[in-house]
Amino acid sequence: MPCNMKSTALLLSLCAAARVLSLLQPWHGRPRVLRLDLQRNRIADPVAHDKLRRRSGTVDGTLDNMQTLYYLNISMGTPPQDLRMHVDTGSSDLWVNTPRSAVCSQSSQPCVSSGTYTANESSTYEYVGSYFNISYVDGSGAAGDYVTDTLHVDGHDFAGFQFGIGYDSSSPQSVLGIGYPVNEVQVARSGLKAYQNMPARMAADGVIASSAYSLWLNDLDANTGSILFGGVDASRYSGDLVSVPIQQVGGTFLEFFITMTGLDMGSVAVAQGMALAVLLDSGSSLTYLPNDLTESVYDAVNASYQEVDGVAFVPCSLRDSDATMSFRFSSPAAVEVLVRDMILDLDDATGKALTFDNGVQACLFGISPAGTSTSVLGDTFLRSAYVVYDMANNEIALAQARFNASEPDVHEIGGGGSPVPSAVAAKTPVAAASGLPVGGSAGDGNQSGQDQNSGGGVLVPPVLLTGVLVGIVSFVV
Numbered sequence: 125m126p127c128n129m130k131s132t133a134l135l136l137s138l139c140a141a142a143r144v145l146s147l148l149q150p151w152h153g154r155p156r157v158l159r160l161d162l163q164r165n166r167i168a169d170p171v172a173h174d175k176l177r178r179r180s181g182t183v184d185g186t187l188d189n190m191q192t193l194y195y196l197n198i199s200m201g202t203p204p205q206d207l208r209m210h211v212d213t214g215s216s217d218l219w220v221n222t223p224r225s226a227v228c229s230q231s232s233q234p235c236v237s238s239g240t241y242t243a244n245e246s247s248t249y250e251y252v253g254s255y256f257n258i259s260y261v262d263g264s265g266a267a268g269d270y271v272t273d274t275l276h277v278d279g280h281d282f283a284g285f286q287f288g289i290g291y292d293s294s295s296p297q298s299v300l301g302i303g304y305p306v307n308e309v310q311v312a313r314s315g316l317k318a319y320q321n322m323p324a325r326m327a328a329d330g331v332i333a334s335s336a337y338s339l340w341l342n343d344l345d346a347n348t349g350s351i352l353f354g355g356v357d358a359s360r361y362s363g364d365l366v367s368v369p370i371q372q373v374g375g376t377f378l379e380f381f382i383t384m385t386g387l388d389m390g391s392v393a394v395a396q397g398m399a400l401a402v403l404l405d406s407g408s409s410l411t412y413l414p415n416d417l418t419e420s421v422y423d424a425v426n427a428s429y430q431e432v433d434g435v436a437f438v439p440c441s442l443r444d445s446d447a448t449m450s451f452r453f454s455s456p457a458a459v460e461v462l463v464r465d466m467i468l469d470l471d472d473a474t475g476k477a478l479t480f481d482n483g484v485q486a487c488l489f490g491i492s493p494a495g496t497s498t499s500v501l502g503d504t505f506l507r508s509a510y511v512v513y514d515m516a517n518n519e520i521a522l523a524q525a526r527f528n529a530s531e532p533d534v535h536e537i538g539g540g541g542s543p544v545p546s547a548v549a550a551k552t553p554v555a556a557a558s559g560l561p562v563g564g565s566a567g568d569g570n571q572s573g574q575d576q577n578s579g580g581g582v583l584v585p586p587v588l589l590t591g592v593l594v595g596i597v598s599f600v601v
């Protein structure tokens with residue numbers, strides 16, 4: 125399943141150490157807005173990343189953008205151990221690597237950039253239990269202990285914060301899951317009560333007023349973006365911020381599913397009258413749509429589909445196009461994505477650009493077929509959207525992202541179920557009629573099925589490419 129796996133892909137470059145900014149909004153003498161810088165890092169293979177990470181006041185973090193993975197710098201323990209966390213709206217646990225794990229102890233030192241945590245080096249570490257176990261559909265994952273320690277986030281110390289340690293891990297990136305607490309591993313696998321993950325703990329400690337946050341990834345070429353816990357930054361979006369309901373899974377608000385109602389390619393409606401559940405997942409590099417809908421998109425952009433690994437390629441020159449795609453939700457919610465922002469560079473095993481057999485340079489297209497898995501709006505969509513994840517009200521607010529905004533205009537999301545500032549409710553919310561998962565959760569590969577088939581169209585055959593891609597597919601030379 126491509127939409128919810130943690131990365132094991134090789135990082136090609138490292139961003140500069142995160143700088144820390146603070147925006148103060150007084151509330152009973154306490155700051156309500158904190159801004160933390162995040163990072164965005166290039167990875168060699170975003171497709172392999174998705175396959176390996178798909179699970180069968182306010183605090184603001186700025187994201188450094190390079191290719192597809194988004195990170196937040198924190199520290200854990202006493203004395204603090206620095207960690208770089210992969211920010212993931214599609215999961216709910218914070219878990220870290222240890223230098224003792226098989227993946228981190230390799231001679232290539234794949235975990236150096238993200239950092240590791242050693243429990244015995246912290247005087248505030250406490251053992252909880254040996255039942256942390258998150259697994260992914262390809263058999264990878266992380267297992268070890270649940271523990272508590274002091275989490276340090278921009279001058280705020282959260283003592284006794286619970287998280288997982290991956291003593292047996294196959295991913296070099298530690299993960300910061302910021303979804304619903306009910307989707308935590310210990311709930312799904314062990315039937316235990318949910319603990320307070322980072323958004324919930326921030327709200328409980330009064331650092332933010334509500335368990336909500338806003339995500340702004342900025343454009344593909346930008347170096348910064350932001351995640352704003354507990355607030356909305358009006359400078360980061362244009363038009364109306366429209367709230368739509370989160371769809372329940374089995375009668376529970378489990379993950380960030382909303383209803384997609386249509387898709388336009390320019391002025392042409394490719395799909396309309398839909399009621400498809402889609403997952404908003406920052407941990408997914410690409411966007412995954414039903415097969416028949418994906419086929420229509422491929423026809424519109426003349427994409428060549430590589431069936432063996434479920435990815436498509438387009439001429440890199442498509443970046444010169446001003447063509448747009450409009451993703452529609454309950455009216456009037458809509459997000460327009462430039463087709464050129466769906467195009468990603470991808471080199472072969474030797475570092476050379478891929479080409480079609482006619483010599484034209486080939487780029488990866490940012491939409492792939494979901495198959496029988498849930499549909500996902502990943503980073504190739506999210507970069508064009510300003511998204512407010514409001515767990516207090518079980519709503520998502522969407523607007524068109526405004527890129528490279530300068531002066532912030534931050535508004536706190538109040539407590540007690542207060543609405544998102546300046547958001548307007550969808551006129552007639554549409555309930556999802558298909559696409560919602562029927563089984564699985566955080567501990568066993570995320571959602572493994574759907575209540576209805578998401579489309580079974582046969583996709584076009586691949587066009588010969590020149591080159592070999594490690595971890596994706598071998599092309600005939």
